[in-house]
Amino acid sequence: MNRKNALRIGIGIVIILFIFTFGYVAYRITSNIVKRNKEASFDTYELTDREKEYLKERYPEDEDNIEAGMLHPSQYNHLEWVRLINNYLEEKYPGCEFVFVRHIYNGDLFGGLGKRYKSSYRENSYYFLEENSGNEFKLSQRTYEDGTIELKDNFYAYYIEEDYAAYYKEQLEQRIDGVVEVKISISREMGEECGSNITVEDVTSGKFDVRPSITIILATDGKTEEECKTYAEMVEKALKEINWERISEVYRYYFYDGTEEEIMNWKKGELKPVYYNNFLARDWESEDEE
16 A cells, blocks of 8 residues: 555656656747747837936846847837927927836727727826926826827926916905915926916916916914904905906815914924815806806
8 A cells, every 4th residue: 555655656746847847848948939039029229328227217127138229129119109208398398307207007998988989099197307396297198099199298387386376376465464375286287388488377368278276375363263264255255356267276275373474384283274165166157157
């Protein structure tokens, strides 16, 4: 009985070794074939140092080939997309230096669900850092079924947010007291029409509908919560008077108890609003129409 078990064990070990050896040899043969095919499909291109740096981060397994300017067709196709985006940014924002941060694939609507819509497209989002300003922003690339490519970004907001906030603060101070600070945030992506030459007037006149989010910080000046709530009606009236023909995305206002200096220099968690409200500006429009 022991001899039979030993024989079975021995046969089992031989079979396992055979399978392992055969699998390893097959793997080596397949790997070599893939490697030879891959090496045969590499072509040499002129690459800038920045392009090499980017490609090495994306394809670390081919670092030596990339350094020599040798790219696989799929890698070169990807590089062409990157060059298209870089050219778009350089023409739209001359003098800026952009560094790629990350990429998000948002979806493929060429088939299935996408067929239910008039405009089916593939969408990719690219995030960049502009070195001079330190601003990170988003660029969206849409590729439609007919091959049309649409690029939009929101870096133009860097050129408008500060001046636009100052404009809004000045307009509010002409109508109400207690305005400490106005903050503007613009995230809507726009095409070539909105570049580094955008102005406050372009937005206030309605030429560009960038839909900013507007946050207004006010001092309570000793008001109770109920008094702030009543005074908020004056705040909202003032907001409606300022370029009401242009619909913004979101309005927020906060009443804080403290001096202007204290409120401007507060750290997170130190101050809590006595009263606040936030709403979509389009909700106001609906109320006015009623």
